Amino acid sequence: MPQPASSRSQVPGFKVMEVLQRVAELREAGRDVISLCAGEPSGGATTPVSRRAAEIHASGTALTYTPALGVAQLRNAIAGHYRRWYGLDVEPRNVAVTTGSSGAFMLLFLTAFNPGDRVALAKPGYPAYRNILKALGIEVVEIACGPATRYQPTPELLDAAAEAHGPLAGVVLASPANPTGTMVDRAELTALADWCRINDARLVSDEIYHGITYPEAGAADPRGVCAWELDRETIVISSFSKYWGMTGWRLGWALVPDSLLGAVDALAGNVALCPPAPAQFAAVEAFSEESYRQADGFLAEFAETRDALLAELPRLEWGDAAPADGAFYLYAELGEQLRGFADSAEYCSALLEAEGVALTPGSDFDDGGGRTAVRLSFAAGRDQVLAAVDRIVRFQTQ
Numbered sequence: 001m002p003q004p005a006s007s008r009s010q011v012p013g014f015k016v017m018e019v020l021q022r023v024a025e026l027r028e029a030g031r032d033v034i035s036l037c038a039g040e041p042s043g044g045a046t047t048p049v050s051r052r053a054a055e056i057h058a059s060g061t062a063l064t065y066t067p068a069l070g071v072a073q074l075r076n077a078i079a080g081h082y083r084r085w086y087g088l089d090v091e092p093r094n095v096a097v098t099t100g101s102s103g104a105f106m107l108l109f110l111t112a113f114n115p116g117d118r119v120a121l122a123k124p125g126y127p128a129y130r131n132i133l134k135a136l137g138i139e140v141v142e143i144a145c146g147p148a149t150r151y152q153p154t155p156e157l158l159d160a161a162a163e164a165h166g167p168l169a170g171v172v173l174a175s176p177a178n179p180t181g182t183m184v185d186r187a188e189l190t191a192l193a194d195w196c197r198i199n200d201a202r203l204v205s206d207e208i209y210h211g212i213t214y215p216e217a218g219a220a221d222p223r224g225v226c227a228w229e230l231d232r233e234t235i236v237i238s239s240f241s242k243y244w245g246m247t248g249w250r251l252g253w254a255l256v257p258d259s260l261l262g263a264v265d266a267l268a269g270n271v272a273l274c275p276p277a278p279a280q281f282a283a284v285e286a287f288s289e290e291s292y293r294q295a296d297g298f299l300a301e302f303a304e305t306r307d308a309l310l311a312e313l314p315r316l317e318w319g320d321a322a323p324a325d326g327a328f329y330l331y332a333e334l335g336e337q338l339r340g341f342a343d344s345a346e347y348c349s350a351l352l353e354a355e356g357v358a359l360t361p362g363s364d365f366d367d368g369g370g371r372t373a374v375r376l377s378f379a380a381g382r383d384q385v386l387a388a389v390d391r392i393v394r395f396q397t398q
Helices: 015-028 047-059 072-086 100-112 127-135 155-165 186-198 258-271 277-287 289-316 344-355 382-397
Strands: 095-098 118-123 139-144 170-174 202-206 235-239 252-255 329-333 373-377
Touching: 015 344, 047 277, 047 289, 072 095, 072 277, 095 100, 095 258, 100 127, 100 202, 100 235, 100 252, 100 258, 118 127, 118 155, 127 139, 139 155, 155 186, 170 186, 186 202, 277 289, 289 329, 289 382, 344 373, 344 382
Parallel strands: 118 139, 118 170, 170 202, 202 235
Antiparallel strands: 095 252, 235 252, 329 373
16 A cells, blocks of 8 residues: 655645746747746856866866855855955855755755744745744744735734744745735834844844845835844845846755754755755855946846836736735736635636736735735746737637
8 A cells, every 4th residue: 555645745836837847838839928926046156167167077076065054165165255245254164055045945954943833933934934933843923914014024024923823933034025026124123033042042044145135115225134244043044046046056055053053964964965066156256347347237137128027017916915025926816806716826727828928926925815916027028028928918809
């Protein structure tokens, strides 16, 4: 008799990956599909990174295991990045290079929390936080965050969650956030860090969209505020995937407090041995002057696309949308356009089949209110986004 999968593995799939699979099937069948479902910059890696990767592979040098937390050159370069952007002195030994930010979340959740601990998350939010924590036996406390708090948690909401569910061992914060693109400012982040310190909760700050911010949207800090500016017991997680456009290179990192370093190193060596070696050596070039200039050029393109999309919102006739302070997402209620569909998942499926436009249903990020919302990624570029808007309007008027 077949043995069932473990109970801890019973988590929902990531819907955006299911949408991407259908996009691939339609393209294989010859369909013209505009994919706005994934947070995947269309420009790819910067030229210096790609050039260095080509040199590495052409050299014939054997690519062997590296230290579990990454090669010294890359950890040093990441530490230098924090001096450049935030004026922070970070010891390279506190930098843990991981297999994508996903690897960092797995390692740091394992290290920081015990089974049965309670960890709070904003809802809507990135589903992998919730699903990884649940698979590790950690109780997830989802906090409904709406327009009144700009879709971000507040100390008052954390107080209410702790009163309703019991003491919190941790809080996961994303700024800019996925799917809403909203940010907390320095004062708000300080208040959250203070709450965590007073209540003996570990703050996990997801900063993978740092650098993709829009000052005209009201972001006071040009890159975002790093939580280590406020408290070095915080866990900071970042990635090469977004600002540097390196999604498929599977490389991220964490800033790890001294108290967790030994455990993270031991776990990393057991779980993954090391991050991908060629990606590590090539990623050192992400911190070159040429790479920073090119990545900032990508940012200018995101800003142009964002402006064009916001100008088209009246044509879409959707409902309320979250303010896109950063990242490259529009999270919006479908409003009257949901009529005739059971939920946003059904709307997105019908849109993809009829017009070849892939969006992500909001239920991926919020299994309640998200059933009437969608996330549109404008990372694909202005031309693709505007063409998609035309198709969506046609779909909605048929």
